Amino acid sequence: MRAGLTSLLTLMAIFISVRCATAEQPALQAPRTAVAGSKVVLGTSGSGKASLYIVGQGAAIRREIQLGEQVSLSSGDLYNAGRYLVFLVADGITRSAQFDLLPSQKTAAISFLAKPSRLPVNVDDGLSGVVYVFDAFGNLIVAPQQASFELSETNGAKQTRRAITSNGVAWVRMNSAPKAGPAALLASVGGVTEKRIVQQVAGDPCRLKMTARREGRNVILETDPVRDCAGNPVPDGTIVTFTEASGSREATVDVPVKRGVARTTLPNPPNAVISVAAGIVMGNEIRWSDAQ
Amino acid sequence: MIRQSTGRRSLVVLFAVLCIIVCVGADVPTVNLASMDRVGPRPLEQQTQTSVIRDYLEAWGVMNAAFQRDEPALLDAYFIGAARRKLGATIHDQTGLNLQTSYKDKSHDIRIVFYSPEGLSIELVDDVEYQVELRDHGSSIGSQSVHAKYIAVLTPTETRWKVRIFQSGGST
Amino acid sequence: MKKGRLLALLLGLATIALIAIGTLWPNQSGSGVVDANAQLLTSASSPENAVNVILQRIARHDWESAYESLGNKSQFTETDFTRDLTGDYGSLRTYAMLDGYDIRPLHASSDEAEIRANLKWASVVGTFRDSRDLRVTRNGNRWQVSWPVVKEPKVPPQVIAVNYLRWDVIYRGPDDDWGTQDVEPPHVRIVAMRPISRDGGVIVMGEILNEDVVPAFVTVKAALLDKGGAVLASEDSFDKISHILLPKQVSPFRIDFPNVSFSQVDSVRMQPDSGLVAASADPVIAVEDQKLAPVPDASLSGNLVNQSGQVVNVVHVIGTFYDNKGQIIWVADEYPNRALLPETPERFLISLPADVSNRVTSYHVVTSTYSASRFQ
Numbered sequence: 001m002r003a004g005l006t007s008l009l010t011l012m013a014i015f016i017s018v019r020c021a022t023a024e025q026p027a028l029q030a031p032r033t034a035v036a037g038s039k040v041v042l043g044t045s046g047s048g049k050a051s052l053y054i055v056g057q058g059a060a061i062r063r064e065i066q067l068g069e070q071v072s073l074s075s076g077d078l079y080n081a082g083r084y085l086v087f088l089v090a091d092g093i094t095r096s097a098q099f100d101l102l103p104s105q106k107t108a109a110i111s112f113l114a115k116p117s118r119l120p121v122n123v124d125d126g127l128s129g130v131v132y133v134f135d136a137f138g139n140l141i142v143a144p145q146q147a148s149f150e151l152s153e154t155n156g157a158k159q160t161r162r163a164i165t166s167n168g169v170a171w172v173r174m175n176s177a178p179k180a181g182p183a184a185l186l187a188s189v190g191g192v193t194e195k196r197i198v199q200q201v202a203g204d205p206c207r208l209k210m211t212a213r214r215e216g217r218n219v220i221l222e223t224d225p226v227r228d229c230a231g232n233p234v235p236d237g238t239i240v241t242f243t244e245a246s247g248s249r250e251a252t253v254d255v256p257v258k259r260g261v262a263r264t265t266l267p268n269p270p271n272a273v274i275s276v277a278a279g280i281v282m283g284n285e286i287r288w289s290d291a292q
Numbered sequence: 293m294i295r296q297s298t299g300r301r302s303l304v305v306l307f308a309v310l311c312i313i314v315c316v317g318a319d320v321p322t323v324n325l326a327s328m329d330r331v332g333p334r335p336l337e338q339q340t341q342t343s344v345i346r347d348y349l350e351a352w353g354v355m356n357a358a359f360q361r362d363e364p365a366l367l368d369a370y371f372i373g374a375a376r377r378k379l380g381a382t383i384h385d386q387t388g389l390n391l392q393t394s395y396k397d398k399s400h401d402i403r404i405v406f407y408s409p410e411g412l413s414i415e416l417v418d419d420v421e422y423q424v425e426l427r428d429h430g431s432s433i434g435s436q437s438v439h440a441k442y443i444a445v446l447t448p449t450e451t452r453w454k455v456r457i458f459q460s461g462g463s464t
Numbered sequence: 465m466k467k468g469r470l471l472a473l474l475l476g477l478a479t480i481a482l483i484a485i486g487t488l489w490p491n492q493s494g495s496g497v498v499d500a501n502a503q504l505l506t507s508a509s510s511p512e513n514a515v516n517v518i519l520q521r522i523a524r525h526d527w528e529s530a531y532e533s534l535g536n537k538s539q540f541t542e543t544d545f546t547r548d549l550t551g552d553y554g555s556l557r558t559y560a561m562l563d564g565y566d567i568r569p570l571h572a573s574s575d576e577a578e579i580r581a582n583l584k585w586a587s588v589v590g591t592f593r594d595s596r597d598l599r600v601t602r603n604g605n606r607w608q609v610s611w612p613v614v615k616e617p618k619v620p621p622q623v624i625a626v627n628y629l630r631w632d633v634i635y636r637g638p639d640d641d642w643g644t645q646d647v648e649p650p651h652v653r654i655v656a657m658r659p660i661s662r663d664g665g666v667i668v669m670g671e672i673l674n675e676d677v678v679p680a681f682v683t684v685k686a687a688l689l690d691k692g693g694a695v696l697a698s699e700d701s702f703d704k705i706s707h708i709l710l711p712k713q714v715s716p717f718r719i720d721f722p723n724v725s726f727s728q729v730d731s732v733r734m735q736p737d738s739g740l741v742a743a744s745a746d747p748v749i750a751v752e753d754q755k756l757a758p759v760p761d762a763s764l765s766g767n768l769v770n771q772s773g774q775v776v777n778v779v780h781v782i783g784t785f786y787d788n789k790g791q792i793i794w795v796a797d798e799y800p801n802r803a804l805l806p807e808t809p810e811r812f813l814i815s816l817p818a819d820v821s822n823r824v825t826s827y828h829v830v831t832s833t834y835s836a837s838r839f840q
Contacts, residue, residue: 053433055393055426057355057458058378060386062428080378083440083460085424087433094434100460111643115410118648118677128409132445132457132643138374140443142461167443168457169406169415171333196645201677205712235677237629237745239713251752252829253771256629256710256745264771267752279673279712280655373642447642456642 026050026067026090030097036081036137037104040073042097050090058082058101081139103139107190110134114185114196120203121180121230125173127151127198129161131187132169140168147189149174151198154181165189176200180232202235203228208283210242210276214268219244219288222263223276233260238278244288246272323349326403334407336414344414344446345402347453351444352397355379360394362387372449375458392427414453418442420460508533511577511600514607515567518598519581522549523562535601535608548613560585575602629745631679650680652738655714658792659688661726668719669795671784672736674709679743682709684717685735688724697724704797706782706832708743715830716784718795747772749779749831752809762821767809768800768831776804778834783814788825804833 029043044050046067054061054073058080065071067090078084081103088095111132119126129149133141147170151159157177163170170189177183177200185196206229213220221242226234240262244251246269255262266274269288276283325345328336351370358366364380371379386393401419408414420442425435445457508514514533521530527549531542563586570578576599583594599610636646657670666688674680684705687698699719706715747770754766764783770776778799785794798814816824 051428053391053426053428055386055391055424056382057359057395057460058382060382060389060391060393062389062391080382081459081461083438085426085436085438087426089433096434096436098436098438100440102461103459113408113410113412113643115412116648116651117646130408130410130413132413138378140445140457140459140461142443167405167415167417169408169413169445171406171409173333173409194643204675235711237631237679238677238711239745248755250754250827251750251766252754253748253750254710254713254830255748258629258745264748264750266750279675279714 026088026093026095028086028088028095028097030086030099033100033102034078035102035104036079036135036139037075039075040078040099040101042071042073042086044069044071044088046090048090050088053087053089054078054084055087056080056082056084056101059084075137079137079139081137103141103143104135104137105141105143106135107133107141107145107192108136109138110187110189110192110194112187112194112196114187114198116198117196118199118201119176121176121200121228121232122178122203123176126176127174127185128171129174129185129187129196130169130171131165131189131194133165133189134168141165142168145170145189147187150186150188151177152184152186153177153179153200154183155179178230180228202232203230205234205238205240205278205281205283208240208276208278208281210262210274210283210286212274212286212288215265217268218265219268219274220263220265221274221276223257223261223283225260226257226262226278234278236260238262240276240278242266242274242276244269244272244274246270321349321352321397322399324399324401326401328404331404331407333409334411336404336407340407340414341404344404344416344453348402348416348418348444348446348455349397349400351455351458352395352400356395356397358383359386360392362392370452370454371456371458372447372454373456375444375455379458390429392430394425395422396425397422411448413445413447413456415443415445415457418444508606508608511569511572511579511607512567514600514609515579515581515598518609518611519562519565519567519583533608534611535603536610540613544613545611548611562586570597576600577607630743632742633740635740647740649740650674650676650678650682650709650738652676652680652682652709652736654684654734654736656792657732657734659726659729659732660793663722664725665720665722666724666726666729667721668732668734669716669784669792670734671714671716671792672705672709673714674711674738677711679711679741680709680738681707681741682715682736682738683707684719685737686719687733687735688721688729689731689733690728691730693730696728697721703780704782704795706780706830708741708832710743710745713830716782716792716795716828747774747776747804747833747835749776749804749833751781751812751829751831754827754829756816756821756824756827759818759821762816762818763813764816764827764829765811765813766829768804768812769809770804770806773806774835775806776833777836779804779810779812780832780834781812781814781829782831783827783829785816785820785824785827787823790826793823794820 026046034040044067048067050065050067052063052065059078081101083100086097113130115128131147133145135141145165147163147165149161149172151174159174161172163172180200180202183198183200185198187194205226210221210223236257238257239254241254242264244266251266253264255264272288274286274288328341354366354370358364362383364383367376367379399421402416404416406415421439423437426433440460442460444455446453447456508517518530527546531537531545564584566582568580570580579598581596581598600607652672652674655671655673659666659668668686672682684701688696690696701717701719704718709715750769750771752767752769757763780799782797787793796814798812800810800812802810804810
């Protein structure tokens with residue numbers, strides 16, 4: 001009987017110890033995922049005080065809590081998307097968990113790269129547009145989103161392209177217009193729109209033609225209005241090179257286009273071949289003789 | 293033949309990157325690079341591949357050092373824009389609480405998923421395994437092993453590619 | 465005596481009367497003369513007078529009363545009207561005075577008229593003209609002018625070609641605003657490149673074109689690579705290039721590698737670089753009377769003529785020389801030691817190696833200039 005009583009007491013002691021131990025051990029419950037902007041609730045159990053740490057590349061938080069209470073984190077505490085680690089420390093015991101804070105699905109901002117900001121007319125796929133999509137907290141929204149791009153030209157024509165974002169990014173290529181001038185390139189995702197102005201400039205000079213006339217001891221060289229192949233006038237300041245070759249002598253001058261034409265004065269040679277070029281585009285040649 | 297040359301090219305890139313990391317004395321994580329043949333829309337040249345991966349892995353090391361030492365200025369070398377701001381703000385919060393963390397990367401499984409047409413951004417997805425250790429006032433609180441998917445966008449600067457977006461996007 | 469006094473009195477009265485007439489009815493015919501006093505007594509009793517009143521108020525910068533007397537002032541604010549006439553952004557208009565005008569009726573009826581006003585503005589750089597077709601309508605017993613206001617646009621970040629052929633650049637701010645509107649660097653392209661062996665070293669020569677519509681500051685770097693792809697040497701064109709290229713302008717470049725043997729070189733990696741730069745299309749320098757001299761004084765000589773009105777303190781002359789296949793065989797330069805005065809020819813001479821001179825079939829000379837007055 002005495003042995004039985006001893007056994008019974010021992011068993012009871014063990015049972016009570018185990019119960020006490022399990023009753024006091026802290027526990028931590030964390031959601032697997034949460035969405036930025038919403039409340040994140042962490043559950044704890046146990047008794048007594050504890051320190052709760054939430055760390056990640058997007059936040060560092062420490063709170064002194066009472067075990068058994070729920071810990072609520074608002075969007076003001078936690079808003080950067082990413083993986084967060086939770087440590088609960090009480091009486092030398094550490095419990096840990098992890099959860100992901102995911103970006104919200106609502107587009108609040110886009111980064112829009114439109115390149116180039118200046119290109120010649122009539123270039124197929126010459127323009128590119130890339131958008132990265134962010135929520136209100138600056139998190140990249142990786143879920144697919146519908147993106148649309150619209151290029152409005154000076155003559156009212158529009159080009160529209162659509163794309164679905166993948167890993168938060170969408171891109172398109174568009175053609176530049178045949179007519180020079182500023183064009184607006186808009187990108188829209190989820191009601192958020194960004195605009196870039198793209199300057200479409202004249203292409204290489206085309207059918208470059210000059211005339212020559214004598215003026216005293218000089219010859220005046222002047223081009224027709226310098227235009228590209230689509231008829232767009234090349235901008236003032238474009239360099240036109242006049243070359244006058246007479247026997248073993250030569251004269252050249254680089255002249256900027258002004259009000260659409262390039263004009264210069266060179267000495268009147270006895271017999272010369274006069275040529276004109278702009279960049280790598282050659283124009284006409286004039287065989288000039290003293291009799292002209 | 294094409295597959296072999298592709299695999300060979302990835303090996304060359306990987307070898308070059310690892311050599312660089314070993315040479316600068318850093319702990320070497322395991323790095324796996326997916327084939328870059330389908331990266332688009334802009335074609336990715338070998339020199340760019342090497343630079344981007346090298347700079348991205350260096351960024352991890354720099355991030356770890358910045359968090360360990362509570363020195364956000366260290367991030368400037370490899371981070372820019374939103375990524376720099378967010379990491380810097382976290383280190384600032386951490387410093388205020390007298391916490392230190394370390395992020396030791398153990399392995400990377402990297403796939404470049406986008407190279408923008410004008411060449412001004414590269415996006416990669418990285419399946420990372422890393423160890424996080426937390427200290428409070430210098431005393432170790434605990435450490436956890438993490439396996440997470442990261443999305444990073446790097447943009448070119450004068451000297452290197454810098455991380456502009458750095459976000460873990462959930463489990464792998 | 466009495467007659468003399470009478471004559472004096474008559475003359476005095478006539479003088480006073482003429483002065484009064486001239487003051488009350490000043491001469492408005494032909495070119496408008498801006499006369500402050502005349503306006504005080506001129507009324508809008510006819511379409512021409514109404515236009516005169518407005519223009520004289522404009523001349524005196526009396527914007528408020530000019531604006532108040534307009535018939536269409538409900539369509540725009542006084543600020544819009546003032547800006548139309550004085551400009552914004554510190555333009556020529558801002559510092560200009562209305563020096564004169566002439567008006568010409570285009571058509572008229574009993575209640576409406578259209579008058580063309582040619583305005584002559586005097587600015588710090590000379591006069592400029594502005595022509596407006598003004599609609600004038602009768603309102604009771606007076607005529608009112610409707611002003612065709614022109615609103616000035618805002619200037620977005622861009623490269624601006626100013627009408628006297630200068631370019632200025634407006635950059636975005638220093639903050640790291642990724643993806644926001646910016647100006648594109650100029651597009652340049654190497655259109656010719658040729659490495660040669662010379663004097664135990666390597667010389668890389670070529671031509672670079674600014675194929676953009678904005679000025680570019682260009683540099684060209686070359687790296688010589690061996691068979692394994694390792695870089696043997698890397699150099700810049702330094703000053704053997706015209707660094708500022710206007711749109712569609714071509715410059716030669718030459719990069720010397722004196723310590724690298726040509727046999728070591730497997731390939732050359734070229735790296736042109738360009739950046740936006742404020743620039744001016746002036747001065748225009750003509751290169752006249754160019755002539756190749758044979759050995760022993762192998763050279764290219766000629767005259768530089770500054771076709772601008774400004775003194776060019778320093779001019780850099782670079783010559784590109786081609787063989788009969790059109791390939792570049794030499795690039796050489798020279799700095800004449802005298803300034804270029806306007807319209808005054810100044811000689812230049814570029815020396816050539818004898819062996820190169822024998823093979824030259826054609827050549828092209830470019831110049832780049834420095835004027836101290838542009839750096840104030």
